[in-house]
Amino acid sequence: MIVLGIESTAHTFGVGVITEDEILSNAKESYRPEKGGIHPRKASDFLASRAGSVIRKALTTAGAGMEDVDLVAFSRSPGMGHSLRVGSVAAKTLAYEFNKPLIGVNHCIAHVEIGRRVTGMNDPVVLYTSGANTQVIAFQGGRYRVFGETIDMGIGNFIDSFARYAGIPFPGGPRIEELAKKGKYVELPYVVKGMDVSFSGILTNLRQKLKKHELEDLCYSLQETVFAMMVEVSERALAHCQKKELLITGGVAANKRLREMCRLMCKERGAGFKAPPMDLCVDNGVMIAELGLKMHKAGVKGEVNIDQGERTDEVEIKWR
Numbered sequence: 001m002i003v004l005g006i007e008s009t010a011h012t013f014g015v016g017v018i019t020e021d022e023i024l025s026n027a028k029e030s031y032r033p034e035k036g037g038i039h040p041r042k043a044s045d046f047l048a049s050r051a052g053s054v055i056r057k058a059l060t061t062a063g064a065g066m067e068d069v070d071l072v073a074f075s076r077s078p079g080m081g082h083s084l085r086v087g088s089v090a091a092k093t094l095a096y097e098f099n100k101p102l103i104g105v106n107h108c109i110a111h112v113e114i115g116r117r118v119t120g121m122n123d124p125v126v127l128y129t130s131g132a133n134t135q136v137i138a139f140q141g142g143r144y145r146v147f148g149e150t151i152d153m154g155i156g157n158f159i160d161s162f163a164r165y166a167g168i169p170f171p172g173g174p175r176i177e178e179l180a181k182k183g184k185y186v187e188l189p190y191v192v193k194g195m196d197v198s199f200s201g202i203l204t205n206l207r208q209k210l211k212k213h214e215l216e217d218l219c220y221s222l223q224e225t226v227f228a229m230m231v232e233v234s235e236r237a238l239a240h241c242q243k244k245e246l247l248i249t250g251g252v253a254a255n256k257r258l259r260e261m262c263r264l265m266c267k268e269r270g271a272g273f274k275a276p277p278m279d280l281c282v283d284n285g286v287m288i289a290e291l292g293l294k295m296h297k298a299g300v301k302g303e304v305n306i307d308q309g310e311r312t313d314e315v316e317i318k319w320r
Helices: 040-062 081-098 107-119 155-165 173-180 200-209 215-241 256-268 285-297
Strands: 003-007 012-018 023-030 071-077 102-106 125-129 134-140 143-149 245-249 272-274
Touching: 003 040, 003 081, 003 285, 012 040, 012 285, 023 040, 023 285, 040 081, 071 081, 071 107, 071 285, 081 102, 102 107, 102 285, 107 125, 107 134, 107 245, 107 285, 125 215, 134 215, 143 215, 155 173, 155 200, 155 215, 173 215, 173 256, 200 215, 215 256, 245 256, 256 272
Parallel strands: 003 071, 071 102, 125 245, 245 272
Antiparallel strands: 003 012, 012 023, 125 134, 134 143
16 A cells, blocks of 8 residues: 655645555655744745645655555644645645545654654654654553643744754754754753643743853753753653653654663663654654554544644544
8 A cells, every 4th residue: 555645734845655564755845944933924835836846756756656646644733724734735636636535644643653663662652852842642541642741832942942042043953963062061940840841931041141151051051951851751751651662753853962861761761762763753744644554544534624733632543
């Protein structure tokens, strides 16, 4: 069975083509603002202008045509409304024109499922770290339950916001990771509230320190502080759920320091740790195709209307 997946929840238009056994292609293009953050209308205009070429590239790389595709999947939730509509229109157009079944999927759960597929982990606690989302997730009682999450902004948006204040172009994460290698620790607030984390106060504190400290020191301190917060709540979730594996996914999971901190924690408590390859941590169409495939095989008739705010724990999981 060949599945084509379309991702368009924020700044990336991604298309992946997969079978049950193989990833055939993973094509994408991402909007990069010249300055400031992501402007929803400009981002969606960019995605719409690239949609056709990315779809063609994915199919060409896969050595397939739309006549070979058995299912079209797309990210219907959660995300930026303007961007979600671009992927929705593209997917519905393909499904209608070529008479293919269509399924809408949850972006957050897609990150989890592609991680499970490529790492071989069966039942991990998942540390999901992306632009708008930061959650500690585990499967219990027929759903992916959220055992801890941010109470204000996602870790990726937090990092990019600090980068803007510091004059670092979008996306700020890679440059901050590089600068942090040369820094030393400056004390920052450490904000863990039960199983939840908060970043907005830390962002304010960093802004106040920008003219008083070296940028390398602030980047180092940012990573050491907020990554430790997320590792702490992940470790408690492992203990509470009595699970033996930690999977990290989402765009910020590409950060080598965060991976190393997770690896050390898991080693100390005798748990396994894995992360997907870098190109499958960031937003991509392969993960959408993977979740669409699992839902289809389980007989799930996924919604095809977009939903900007659907939570991870609102989706019934029938394929596990």
